[in-house]
Amino acid sequence: MxxxxxxxxxxxxxxxxxxxxxxxxxxxxxxxxxxxxxxxxxxxxxxxxxxxxxxxxxxxxxxxxxxxxxxxxxxxxxxxxxxxxxxxxxxxxxxxxxxxxxxxxxxxxxxxxxxxxxxxxxxxxxxxxxxxxxxxxxxxxxDASPAMPFPSLTGREREVLGLAAHGLTNAAIARRLSLSEKTVRNNVSNVFAKLGVATRSAAVAKARDAGLGVGPL
Missing domain, CATH: 3.40.50.2300 (Response regulator)
Incomplete structure (x- = not known):
């Protein structure tokens, strides 16, 4: 065959x-x-x-x-x-x-x-x-498998990254999480630094490769 x-x-x-x-x-x-x-x-x-x-x-x-x-x-x-x-x-x-x-x-x-x-x-x-x-x-x-991607991120940073990977803007993320846009921007900046990326698209690409941003919101 x-x-x-x-x-x-x-x-x-x-x-x-x-x-x-x-x-x-x-x-x-x-x-x-x-x-x-x-x-x-x-x-x-x-x-x-x-x-x-x-x-x-x-x-x-x-x-x-x-x-x-x-x-x-x-x-x-x-x-x-x-x-x-x-x-x-x-x-x-x-x-x-x-x-x-x-x-x-x-x-x-x-x-x-x-x-x-x-x-x-x-x-x-x-x-x-x-x-x-x-x-x-x-x-x-x-429980030992790495089900939680990017362990260096805080829970909030991972949540923000996941929403960004779904295509939400900072303003939309802020509304969804009841945060200020400044807080969201700070979290996004922290994510960039921890993932070693310089752009939102690069962070989103890494997130989606790791399984974030898929499925329904």
Whole structure:
């Protein structure tokens, strides 16, 4: 049986490299390529791949949101995250969204091939670089997994970030939380500093990659 793979990544050169690598694998074929999360959902609906190789950090609909949508639409489609993001929040968000595997982009062809076959057969596969962390979460119990993203943030800062990730302006956040706009601006500034970002869009991108700002308000 041939494993049908959809490659999702916004970088053309990386897509080309992955396509070439997968085409050289025995029993695996690339049936399509998508440039972002929305494109991935559309193509998965039309192509019905066995496995989606999913980048996480993409413009528009990110890989976490796309994974959640794909799994909801067809649980038979396995998602294998293939990303540069190696922080606990991104790993947790992808797995909670329904990804069956998580690899870093530095993975070799043999590791990617094993992971594709593994998730296609219904298994859970994580790369060598993160396997120890995932084992630790499960061995310590579910409460040990990083369900709370960005632990350096206060509860209020995380709440503000989550609302910003939903697209709310500072004024709208202030009204929703019964705060002054100045207080919201201060919280946003603190979030920028703690996340190491300089713009709201960068903070929102990190938040959504970690699973904040998804679902209903």
């Amino acid at each position: 041939t494993v049908r793979v959809l490659v999702v990544d916004d970088h053309p050169l990386y897509r080309e490299g992955i396509r070439s690598a997968v085409r050289a694998m025995t029993g695996i074929e690339v049936v399509g390529e998508a440039v972002d999360g929305d494109d991935a959902v559309r193509q998965a609906r039309d192509l019905a791949p066995d496995v989606v190789l999913m980048d996480l950090h993409m413009p528009g609909t990110n890989g976490v949101d796309a994974t959640r949508a794909l799994r909801a639409a067809d649980p038979r489609t396995a998602v294998l995250a293939l990303t540069m993001l190696d922080d606990d929040q991104a790993i947790s968000a992808a797995l909670r969204a329904g990804a069956s595997g998580y690899l870093l982009k530095g993975a070799g062809r043999a590791e990617i091939e094993r992971a594709i076959v593994g998730v296609a057969e219904g298994g859970m596969v994580v790369g060598d670089g993160i396997a120890a962390r995932v084992r630790q979460w499960f061995s310590a119990g579910s």
